[in-house]
Amino acid sequence: MSMTIETMEFLSYLVTVFALPLAIFVFFYEQHQERLNEEDEVYQLLSDNYQNFLHTVLENPDLHLITNESTLNLTEEQQERMYVIFSMLIALFERAYLLLYNPPLTRIQKRRWASWEDYMEEWCVREDFNNALTVLLKGEDPDFTEYLLQVRENKDADTNKLGNL
Numbered sequence: 001m002s003m004t005i006e007t008m009e010f011l012s013y014l015v016t017v018f019a020l021p022l023a024i025f026v027f028f029y030e031q032h033q034e035r036l037n038e039e040d041e042v043y044q045l046l047s048d049n050y051q052n053f054l055h056t057v058l059e060n061p062d063l064h065l066i067t068n069e070s071t072l073n074l075t076e077e078q079q080e081r082m083y084v085i086f087s088m089l090i091a092l093f094e095r096a097y098l099l100l101y102n103p104p105l106t107r108i109q110k111r112r113w114a115s116w117e118d119y120m121e122e123w124c125v126r127e128d129f130n131n132a133l134t135v136l137l138k139g140e141d142p143d144f145t146e147y148l149l150q151v152r153e154n155k156d157a158d159t160n161k162l163g164n165l
Contacts, residue, residue, distance in 0.1 A: 036108075039100075043112050046096050050119065053092055056085060070127040086129055090136045090148075093120055097144040117151065124152040 057065045063082050064071045074082065096116045105113060123129050130152060137145045 039109070039112075042099050046092070046099065046116075049092055049095075053085075053088060056088065060085065065126075068125045068127070070131070082128065083132065086132055086136055089123060089129075090140065093148065094140055094144045097147060098141060101147070120148060120151045121155050124148075124155045 057063075060081060063074070063078060063085070065082070065085065071078075071082070093116070100109065100113055100116060102109075124133075133148070133152060137148065
């Protein structure tokens with residue numbers, strides 16, 4: 001069977017009309033899925049880093065880092081360890097901010113970011129962390145610094161509201 005020119009033209013039109021748009025759609029869909037997988041991987045790596053950070057907190061029970069109150073009467077060595085641990089936390093928060101917070105956020109990105117915002121709020125309630133923020137945030141990304149200070153301010157306002165009830 002020999003193909004005529006008309007048949008070949010018809011087949012090329014079919015490819016142009018159906019297969020090419022389908023190929024473009026599949027390409028963009030795969031790109032989107034790849035971006036989602038990369039975002040999942042970044043989120044998981046950051047979550048693993050936060051879990052490792054919590055292990056560091058547990059390895060330093062004398063600093064009482066799980067409570068919201070300041071730890072009193074620390075030795076110089078304990079103060080230094082606390083400062084290093086707080087510095088590690090700020091670095092982790094900044095990394096999360098830079099990698100995950102890029103408004104406008106999709107629904108999935110908002111859900112992921114909400115967990116990091118919760119972590120930040122929890123730590124901003126802690127008195128000695130809150131008091132050290134000014135020093136800890138020197139040299140950090142300006143947008144991140146502004147964001148974390150806003151989180152602290154909002155948390156302070158929420159705490160004051162609860163105190164007035």
